[in-house]
Amino acid sequence: MAVGIALLLGLGSAAGAFLVSTDPSPVTALLGSDVLLTCSFPAAPRGGARDETLLVSWYFQERRVAEFDGIPISTRVGAILFSQQQGHAQASLLLPGLTLADQGPYRCSVRYAGQHGQGTVQVQVAVLPRVEVPSPVVWRDEDSALLCWLRGFYPQHIAVSWLRDGQELNASFVSAARQGHRDGTFSLVTVYRFTPTARDLGALFSCQARHPLLNQSRQADFRIAFRAGGLEMGLRVLLWMLRVSLLLAMAMGGWLCCDTSSRPRKMVEQMMEQATERIWDPLRQRFQQAREAISSWSR
Known part of the structure; x- marks a missing residue:
């Protein structure tokens, strides 16, 4: 994946201790989206030397991915560095088309006017599942099973629940997760067993999956049908x-x-x-x- 890196630099006078700030960690983003990691620091650190040489380096898992030392340098194919004068100093790392391989720790290291500071941020990738109930046909007044497929989600941990007319069902169900996709995402099948009666005919059932990182949910709504006995x-x-x-x-x-x-x-x-x-x-x-x-x- 091509990684784009944007380095925004603003040089001016400012007071205060030399401190490098990054985004609150972790930064969670959807698979395939663009992520901008910020790195801010004082433009004129107090007590620094007159030498205003600036060196900004971004590291991913302790491997340098971008550097600014008078001339923008990138160690990844397709990366872009550019600088711009503003009222304070800020370095931003742009990651377009996020993949699972891009998640992990990022570190922004700044050396300016004889002083040094750094900040770290953790990036994690999340994918919402596709939810499907293939066949909501059950036996009337007999022990029956409903199957629900959750496909293509990440990471592996996800909350599953069954609902009837919007109310969560307290009955137990069985789930089994496996990693079966080339992109590293997971699939899960959950089985809900119950004894349907005539009162269940016409009720709106739902299989709901809630992603703990994104705090978002996906669900499949359906109505059951009885098999001919x-x-x-x-x-x-x-x-x-x-x-x-x-x-x-x-x-x-x-x-x-x-x-x-x-x-x-x-x-x-x-x-x-x-x-x-x-x-x-x-x-x-x-x-x-x-x-x-x-x-x-x-x-």
């Missing part, structure tokens, strides 16, 4: 069979009404009456009982 599926098949039988009966009735022979017609009518008494009436009663049972469960 064995009894419900059997009732659907039975209803389909009844509909097919009704269509066959209607077709047969149309053929009989056009038949001029009375004896076959009477025999078929008797067979249909017997089938209705022995087969369809009991099936209709069982179907009605099953519907009443399902209605009582959903209350």
